[in-house]
Amino acid sequence: MRYIPNADADRQAMLREIGRSSIDELFADIPQPVIDAHRPLNLLPRSELEVLDELTRLADANEAPGRVPLLGGGVYDHYIPRAVHHLASRSEFYTAYTPYQPEISQGTLTVMFEFQTMISELTGMEIANASMYDGATALAEAVLMAERIRKHGRVAVAANLFSHNRRVINTYAWAAGVELVDVPFTPAGRCDLARLPEGISALVVQSPNAFGVIEALDGLKARLGDALLIVATYPLALGILEPPGAFGADIVVGEGQCLGLPMGYGGPLLGLFATKKEHLRQLPGRVAGRTVDADGRLGYTMTAQTREQHIRREKATSNICTNSAHCALTATVYLASVGAGGLRQVALLNLEKAHYLAAKIEKLKGYSLAFDGPFFNEFVVRPSGDAGAVRERLEAGGFLVESSQTMADLGVPNALRLAVTERRTRAELDRVVDILGGKR
Amino acid sequence: MRYIPNADADRQAMLREIGRSSIDELFADIPQPVIDAHRPLNLLPRSELEVLDELTRLADANEAPGRVPLLGGGVYDHYIPRAVHHLASRSEFYTAYTPYQPEISQGTLTVMFEFQTMISELTGMEIANASMYDGATALAEAVLMAERIRKHGRVAVAANLFSHNRRVINTYAWAAGVELVDVPFTPAGRCDLARLPEGISALVVQSPNAFGVIEALDGLKARLGDALLIVATYPLALGILEPPGAFGADIVVGEGQCLGLPMGYGGPLLGLFATKKEHLRQLPGRVAGRTVDADGRLGYTMTAQTREQHIRREKATSNICTNSAHCALTATVYLASVGAGGLRQVALLNLEKAHYLAAKIEKLKGYSLAFDGPFFNEFVVRPSGDAGAVRERLEAGGFLVESSQTMADLGVPNALRLAVTERRTRAELDRVVDILGGKR
Amino acid sequence: MRTIFERGAAEAADGIFPACDVPAKGPAAWLGANLIRSKLPRIPNTSETTVVRHYTRLCKLNYGVDDGIYPLGSCTMKYNPKVNEDTAALPGFADAHPGADERYVQGSLELLYELTRLLQGIAGLPAVTLQPVAGAHGELTGMFLFRKYFESRGETQRTRILLPDSAHGTNPASAAVAGFSVTEIPSNARGTVNLEALRAQLDDTVAGIMLTVPNTLGIFEENILEVTRAVHEAGGLCYFDGANLNSFIGRARPGDMGADVFHFNLHKTLSTPHGGGGPGAGAVAVSEPLVDFLPVPRVVKRRDRYALDWDCPKSIGSVHSFFGNVLVAIKAYTYVLQLGDEGLRAVSDNAVLNANYLQERLKRTYTLPYDRLCKHEFVLTSEGLAKGVTTLDVAKRLIDYGIHPPTVYFPLIVHEALMIEPTETESRETLDRFAEILERIAVEAREHPELLHEAPTRAPVRRLDQTVAARNPVFTFPFETE
Amino acid sequence: MRTIFERGAAEAADGIFPACDVPAKGPAAWLGANLIRSKLPRIPNTSETTVVRHYTRLCKLNYGVDDGIYPLGSCTMKYNPKVNEDTAALPGFADAHPGADERYVQGSLELLYELTRLLQGIAGLPAVTLQPVAGAHGELTGMFLFRKYFESRGETQRTRILLPDSAHGTNPASAAVAGFSVTEIPSNARGTVNLEALRAQLDDTVAGIMLTVPNTLGIFEENILEVTRAVHEAGGLCYFDGANLNSFIGRARPGDMGADVFHFNLHKTLSTPHGGGGPGAGAVAVSEPLVDFLPVPRVVKRRDRYALDWDCPKSIGSVHSFFGNVLVAIKAYTYVLQLGDEGLRAVSDNAVLNANYLQERLKRTYTLPYDRLCKHEFVLTSEGLAKGVTTLDVAKRLIDYGIHPPTVYFPLIVHEALMIEPTETESRETLDRFAEILERIAVEAREHPELLHEAPTRAPVRRLDQTVAARNPVFTFPFETE
Ligand SMILES: Cc1ncc(COP(=O)(O)O)c(C=O)c1O
Numbered sequence A, B: 001m002r003y004i005p006n007a008d009a010d011r012q013a014m015l016r017e018i019g020r021s022s023i024d025e026l027f028a029d030i031p032q033p034v035i036d037a038h039r040p041l042n043l044l045p046r047s048e049l050e051v052l053d054e055l056t057r058l059a060d061a062n063e064a065p066g067r068v069p070l071l072g073g074g075v076y077d078h079y080i081p082r083a084v085h086h087l088a089s090r091s092e093f094y095t096a097y098t099p100y101q102p103e104i105s106q107g108t109l110t111v112m113f114e115f116q117t118m119i120s121e122l123t124g125m126e127i128a129n130a131s132m133y134d135g136a137t138a139l140a141e142a143v144l145m146a147e148r149i150r151k152h153g154r155v156a157v158a159a160n161l162f163s164h165n166r167r168v169i170n171t172y173a174w175a176a177g178v179e180l181v182d183v184p185f186t187p188a189g190r191c192d193l194a195r196l197p198e199g200i201s202a203l204v205v206q207s208p209n210a211f212g213v214i215e216a217l218d219g220l221k222a223r224l225g226d227a228l229l230i231v232a233t234y235p236l237a238l239g240i241l242e243p244p245g246a247f248g249a250d251i252v253v254g255e256g257q258c259l260g261l262p263m264g265y266g267g268p269l270l271g272l273f274a275t276k277k278e279h280l281r282q283l284p285g286r287v288a289g290r291t292v293d294a295d296g297r298l299g300y301t302m303t304a305q306t307r308e309q310h311i312r313r314e315k316a317t318s319n320i321c322t323n324s325a326h327c328a329l330t331a332t333v334y335l336a337s338v339g340a341g342g343l344r345q346v347a348l349l350n351l352e353k354a355h356y357l358a359a360k361i362e363k364l365k366g367y368s369l370a371f372d373g374p375f376f377n378e379f380v381v382r383p384s385g386d387a388g389a390v391r392e393r394l395e396a397g398g399f400l401v402e403s404s405q406t407m408a409d410l411g412v413p414n415a416l417r418l419a420v421t422e423r424r425t426r427a428e429l430d431r432v433v434d435i436l437g438g439k440r
Numbered sequence C, D: 001m002r003t004i005f006e007r008g009a010a011e012a013a014d015g016i017f018p019a020c021d022v023p024a025k026g027p028a029a030w031l032g033a034n035l036i037r038s039k040l041p042r043i044p045n046t047s048e049t050t051v052v053r054h055y056t057r058l059c060k061l062n063y064g065v066d067d068g069i070y071p072l073g074s075c076t077m078k079y080n081p082k083v084n085e086d087t088a089a090l091p092g093f094a095d096a097h098p099g100a101d102e103r104y105v106q107g108s109l110e111l112l113y114e115l116t117r118l119l120q121g122i123a124g125l126p127a128v129t130l131q132p133v134a135g136a137h138g139e140l141t142g143m144f145l146f147r148k149y150f151e152s153r154g155e156t157q158r159t160r161i162l163l164p165d166s167a168h169g170t171n172p173a174s175a176a177v178a179g180f181s182v183t184e185i186p187s188n189a190r191g192t193v194n195l196e197a198l199r200a201q202l203d204d205t206v207a208g209i210m211l212t213v214p215n216t217l218g219i220f221e222e223n224i225l226e227v228t229r230a231v232h233e234a235g236g237l238c239y240f241d242g243a244n245l246n247s248f249i250g251r252a253r254p255g256d257m258g259a260d261v262f263h264f265n266l267h268k269t270l271s272t273p274h275g276g277g278g279p280g281a282g283a284v285a286v287s288e289p290l291v292d293f294l295p296v297p298r299v300v301k302r303r304d305r306y307a308l309d310w311d312c313p314k315s316i317g318s319v320h321s322f323f324g325n326v327l328v329a330i331k332a333y334t335y336v337l338q339l340g341d342e343g344l345r346a347v348s349d350n351a352v353l354n355a356n357y358l359q360e361r362l363k364r365t366y367t368l369p370y371d372r373l374c375k376h377e378f379v380l381t382s383e384g385l386a387k388g389v390t391t392l393d394v395a396k397r398l399i400d401y402g403i404h405p406p407t408v409y410f411p412l413i414v415h416e417a418l419m420i421e422p423t424e425t426e427s428r429e430t431l432d433r434f435a436e437i438l439e440r441i442a443v444e445a446r447e448h449p450e451l452l453h454e455a456p457t458r459a460p461v462r463r464l465d466q467t468v469a470a471r472n473p474v475f476t477f478p479f480e481t482e
């Protein structure tokens, strides 16, 4: 086994050195019944060549990548500049661990610091942590954090969150004993602010929401009393959209997959978490801070660790330890590569292309948009015929479209959500229109 | 253009600094008629995303990689351990140039030294250079070198070299005024040693030769008088074969593609060149040597440069400057990864699988092997029917087979050369036999 | 360390994305002006040259497993095979959208299903979820499962989790996030669970125990069967933190030791890289009574097709947006397929041999508080090494020798702890060199303690001041102008 | 620098290749014992961990373009875009066998054909071959073409090649390998070809001239049209060494200057990486009279299909096994498609601006022997800087500042030459920093010359002894035992 360098001769010499006669002796402390009960997997070792062939077979069994995705809902088919992959796959980055020893981890730490800065800039917030597992757990942690701060036992949640966001906060809130109260949506597809409950620790909205519609955040914070405003966002859209921070949001979370990560069948993802400085002590997860070394030179280190479980154990702000560090690094390199200018450009491409398609579909007989609120790069189409059949037609044409169940689960029956990114060409969009319009 | 960092403002400032009012002024020394005659390509700039899409389209237009190759003839479908690619694509290796400044090129130089050692070990020779362009030009340089040493004006060449080897030495020898004399082959497919010409500077043989047959090198050197023995070899086969050096060869060259390089539609390749110490002064190309630094520590540097064109200009042993350094590095990492043990293993796999297939084909009605000499991993099949039709059938079954023209060019009509590497599975080989045998 | 914000903010950076190929109206036309960003984020526009050089330079300030031994106890910093990176990057896997219909992602589903089966076999437990994406996430999932289990039985009074005092900090934190309170169980003189103290706590308010096996001292809980039996008899459940599976994989199974929930750290035991702190993957295996509560969806096989089962009415719900860290799972699967049974056993054989070999040698120089057979790691103390010399000093001095320090100051029950885990991927030669350097440092500690206090002097920076970082918190780049 | 031969020779290294799945007889059975290797090559068996660490460590002893400015005159060490690496690695390209039938490699053929057309457009010449794989290989191909041309005309007495004394060493060497003799033409005081001296040589023994445009001093041959006209009138041909195309690409074409043969260095001008000394690609463009002599096979388009044309009876034959460095060509094509006309012109604009900017500043500190407008590079001399200080000292001191030195001691016509080529991919900020350091070194040369003599002191090794290497040649690892 070439992953285990020692040869038999080494092993024998080492055993002699420690005065043992066999490897088995080293396991004498495991109770015999446990050893006896052990069963192998009946798995023969295979060579690298064979395993690569087998994995290639499995990858080829995925037909999805050969098709044109109109899928969105939190994970999108965005272009990743090739330099991002080259830099993120430098082994000094990916084979290191958490920078417990800052003096030989300045690479990771400087990037964490840059990431925190970029996410703060993007979201318009004062501080950001070094990442969470994904957007959904970030949102769940935001709910728990708001509850720790306000302690009203109840949190209001817009009913137009992505289903997966909602599923995850349901689980976390249930265990923590936090009651979640639904806030319905308007015909525009927006959270109905006229129907906010009282006595809540926070309001959770998502913008753009599950219908792709951008929420009206202006003035919202003022209407919440002491409740915190939690906004789940789509960071790529913030290349052009006014950030939640500008509207006074207290916690902004988001799914960072759009910032240079492959879709990867949904993982690993990147949870973003930003808040106000005043809430630093309640912030979950790691942060890097600037400091000086013994010679007074600037450097970076993990800090504010008194919040973390290594020191506070059951009193920690969160149990998170391993996070999405390398995804955050990838996002940092992505943002550095495209710059504010490139981010604006790619956001505009998404916006224009999605609106091009939506406008064409709206003009087709038998189709309407389910909502008339402003949207970014995805929108919900309501066919007069059966949505399932429309989906079948699109899939027969080589596209990938989400099941109408996704919208039905949110109370919008017989509707399809379509997402359009910078990767979709006009020709592809025109083909969608043709298929919907019944041409070919 | 993100490959050109300066923005317009920088350019203006720089022009001011050097007292010029426009970029055009900087080109005032180019004659106006030349400037006027310039015509653009009518090529609009394209984004990285678009260019990657276009190149992907072209790559997908190559059907070859989706098929099972039975192709050989100098370039083979060998497995490349994944670590090789990871290490060779470290940018410190590939974005450096020739190690003119050894103190900051110890990476490249140490690898060159390792490469020279490994090639010497493999071929059984005393020294090897740091690479040539490819096996064919290495062979051509060997012919010129032998002629420089012996000066008889004639070199004998076995008629069973790969055609491309022969084409290239033809060109070089023609220009240098060296006469090439053919040595025919025996029914075993081997160079006919009974028919060696007199008064030659060298004899060139290839082993395994164009028919896959291993030449009988034993005792050959002794029969050559003062002529040098030049052997073109297949380095992977030397994992099990007695190396040419053991038979007294004076110059051993080879195509190193098999040592971890992709087939790449035939380039870049890796020319190997090894010889005896006594011929060092005539050796073409670069070599790294061991030395010490000002503190007496071991280090490596390019040496023996008095042979090279930078110093000797038209008296240099060769005009080669840029060589195949990165391919040599890849081969070094490949050999380090597989080790002598792995090289032996992979050579055995090639041998056994090729013989498995050959034995099965020989038993089929209507097929025979064209030669009965010992072979390594490729062999020539002679069908009783039309070879072209046989090839068509194999290609219809998803295989890739060389045109029978290749063998016809060597004087073996209506025959197909088949190569079998470690990547071919028994199931694939059995399918070849089925197709040849007329099943399905 | 210069940040990207101090480099070429005004460079030309265009050329990645195409021009718009549909008639463009501009954002205000579509959205109205008040949704549009009034101020661009301060992310510089830099040329590719600048970006590449910046991050190439930064990475070289790091130390990774590819640079040398990384004996961080409890973290299993084994070598990460390169083929793993390549299988996970195959476009068929990397470019699959989680919303695609099952029929278009049969390859990913088959892989997840097969990996699940292999992990079940390794754990000796009947079901596995791949949804948790880290060890602590697995713990949390486990605590959710405990809660759901007792809820389903109407035993909501079981709100206490018992924890050895040697436990990793994530254990109590996970229990707390899931709404449990924590009771610490002291370790005995042999470094294992004090059975008496444990029994004294076992009543019907106890939901269960969280154990690390072997524990964070690297010691196998010899009485493991007694411990789990006692907890079970008291109506509780047993959680096994699997961070240390590397020490017995292929030889013993948590299911045979009484585990009800067991989390794998694929990024430790199964060789997927740590990525500078993540992403990981924290698959969770459960015993029969807990199967129905596993997170939704579950990956199932129906005749010849693989599918997602959303119909799990008793489930705790979801703990992740989709199906966990699939690309990490692919790396682990690639690794396990290569190893086979033989290789898995070779892993624990060599991990334990390497640790005992080092322990035996180093205990002559450093104090070994629990001097007994260890498993994959062992804990030394720097106490008594030399006056005024701390474990931090020793760690920083190791850096000067070009080696990554072990885990320090953990577990908490050993003062000035140095927790050393070599892993099986280190050669004897490397271990010898590591030991030699630690020995040399012990001499320096006595003869030239200033070398340790001043260390590191050969790293990219000198020792960094934690107090300045904490007192004057700077978490974002201080831009000069607005 | 420890070599791989000094690392774990006896490590376990299996697991890459599969077991044999056909009945194996063993080599002796197939080949007989006397063809079998009696002694294994001494290539160690090492674990993947060891191999990866070894080469990861080695690469860090290198300096590449990704590490900073690499102002090696005549080498055009521009930034190598990452996307190039990825397009060339697409399996569709990388895994294509050169023996595959044309119908299975239409993508590669289309690309080669289209690149050929673009290069023809850039050169302003009617045909291009991609077969030569380096600049010097292009030169040699060009010399073969000269020879064939004159052979076809019965002018075999034309055996002399004229060469300016500033020419790169490969020029005379290539001419010699192709069987020509070389006559040197001295440069005039302006650094360009001495027209009188040239005319004096032009007779019917002259096959032609080899020119580098702009020349190796970075100076454009103002009289280029006169030079080429004179040679043509004398019945000779004009070879242009295209190493310096970066200075006029997109603005001027060698075909419009009278070139008969022009070689591109794709690894310079068109951004493909230098790979530590290769592989490169040296496409050759030719004028109408030479088209028929180009190497065989040629890539052609026949109706909608791309093909290889083997039917070229007048051809010089082949200069490479197959079709040249196809994967390098793919990188160059990726680059040109991105740039377009606009980008190509921006390349020369900025390459020349950067060089003049640096020249203007540095000539205040160093002597500039030919003080005039330069193109993409310029040549300084260290003569007169300070007593006893050589160009080698300056170069080694630059290393201490973390910067790669320029080309030194070339061209030969400038003593103590420092040949500086910044390329267009360096920012003004980088140029300023480079100039500042060279200025600081000039001060050090006078005030602390020992800093220069002793340099480098901050590199992985101190100055290496060339004499020891030459006197006591060690080209292979000295294994201790047989
Ligand atoms: C014993 C133990 N438990 C749990 C964890 C937490 O695992 P993760 O970092 O993957 O969340 C760790 C990792 O540091 C650990 O060592």
Ligand SMILES: Cc1ncc(COP(=O)(O)O)c(C=O)c1O
Pocket (backbone or CB within 6 Å): B320, B321, B322, D074, D075, D134, D135, D136, D137, D168, D170, D171, D212, D216, D241, D243, D244, D265, D280, D282
């Ligand atoms: C002017 C000039 N001509 C020719 C060459 C030779 O090119 P190559 O190294 O690609 O063979 C070089 C490269 O160093 C050069 O600078």
